[in-house]
Amino acid sequence: xxxxxxxxxxxxxxxxxxxxxxxxxxxxxxxxxxxxxxxxxxxxxxxxxxxxxxxxxxxxxxxxxxxxxxxxxxxxxxxxxxxxxxxxxxxxxxxxxxxxxxxxxxxxxxxx
Amino acid sequence: xxxxxxxxxxxxxxxxxxxxxxxxxxxxxxxxxxxxxxxxxxxxxxxxxxxxxxxxxxxxxxxxxxxxxxxxxxxxxxxxxxxxxxxxxxxxxxxxxxxxxxxxxxxxxxxx
Numbered sequence: 001x002x003x004x005x006x007x008x009x010x011x012x013x014x015x016x017x018x019x020x021x022x023x024x025x026x027x028x029x030x031x032x033x034x035x036x037x038x039x040x041x042x043x044x045x046x047x048x049x050x051x052x053x054x055x056x057x058x059x060x061x062x063x064x065x066x067x068x069x070x071x072x073x074x075x076x077x078x079x080x081x082x083x084x085x086x087x088x089x090x091x092x093x094x095x096x097x098x099x100x101x102x103x104x105x106x107x108x109x110x111x112x
Numbered sequence: 113x114x115x116x117x118x119x120x121x122x123x124x125x126x127x128x129x130x131x132x133x134x135x136x137x138x139x140x141x142x143x144x145x146x147x148x149x150x151x152x153x154x155x156x157x158x159x160x161x162x163x164x165x166x167x168x169x170x171x172x173x174x175x176x177x178x179x180x181x182x183x184x185x186x187x188x189x190x191x192x193x194x195x196x197x198x199x200x201x202x203x204x205x206x207x208x209x210x211x212x213x214x215x216x217x218x219x220x221x222x223x224x
Contacts, residue, residue, distance in 0.1 A: 009152065032211045043116075043202050043215030044155070089154060093211055098143075098162075100213055104154035 004092050006103030013110050019077035021106045023090035026071065030092035034100075035064065035075050038087045047088070048075070080110045115139040116216035118203050123221045125190075125197070133188045133219045135203035143206040144186035145213065148172060148199045155202065161186055190221060198223045 005024045013019045023033075034049035050057045050064040050073065057064045063076040077084055090103040119134045135144065146158040157170030161180040175194025180186050190197045200220050204213040 006154075034212055036215075041218070041220075043118075043204075043217050045215065046212050049212065098206075099157070099160075102155040104152060 004090060004101050004103040006090050006106060008106060009104070010107040011109070013077075013080045013108065015080065015082060015110055015112050017080050017110075019075075019080045019084065019108055019110070021075045021088050021090070021108070022072065023074065023092075023103050024070075024072045025092050025101075027092070027094065028071070029094045029096055030101075031095045032093040033064070033066065033073050034091050034093070035062075036089040036091065036102075038089065038105075040086075044087075044089055077108075080108075082110045082112050084108060085110050116203060116205055116214060118201075118216035118219050121217065121219060123219060125221060125223050127223055128192045130189055130191050131221065133190070133201055133203075133221070135186045135188065135216060136184055137186075137203075137205045137216075138184065139205055139207065139214065140183070141205035141207045141210075141214070142183070143208075144180070145204040145206070146170075146176070146178065146186070146188045147202040147204065149202055149218075150199050158188065158201075197221055 035047045036044035037047040038044040048059050048062050052068050061078045066073045088106045091100045093100045115138045117136045125131045143162045145160040147155040156172050159178040161167035177189045202218045203216040
């Protein structure tokens with residue numbers, strides 16, 4: 001019940017295309033859902049985050065869509081660029097425990 | 113990155129040796145975490161500490177040890193009991209009341 005399932009494991013997108021990464025969770029106690037971006041050899045960095053009382057959050061080319069009833073959320077990268085090539089992790093946090101549970105990551109490659 | 117210093121960045125160890133990875137922060141964050149990253153497995157929590165002189169086991173604590181004698185420092189020792197220690201190790205911090213983690217740049221340990 002503590003798992004966050006992330007898919008796909010890897011993704012190849014053409015420059016200018018839309019990248020979509022999906023995550024699903026079971027624990028309804030999760031109340032904060034961040035996405036992290038990690039470049040090779042670096043630590044993950046917070047990209048964008050959402051709370052379950054909001055269905056969508058957009059920051060530039062990055063959008064989180066959240067479906068509370070389905071317990072699913074996704075990251076959309078519009079107009080994907082080669083510089084977006086990285087590993088993306090979704091995560092979920094329970095306010096009660098304050099512990100982040102990470103998905104398994106998606107390796108995104110944007111081809112020029 | 114961003115006030116978290118992990119060292120060394122690369123470390124090679126012979127089987128049977130203990131090694132200690134350093135994590136120092138100047139963010140004045142209360143909580144500190146150690147994660148292990150392996151390809152296709154995401155980020156797995158090793159140990160975490162929410163206050164000085166206190167720490168808790170994460171999901172994969174066997175073969176590891178930590179200490180938290182100072183707020184700024186949370187070293188991780190990979191002992192010879194860890195059967196598969198080759199991995200990328202990430203230290204993270206979390207401010208009081210904050211939802212997000214801030215990660216260091218990581219340390220890559222290779223056992224020869």
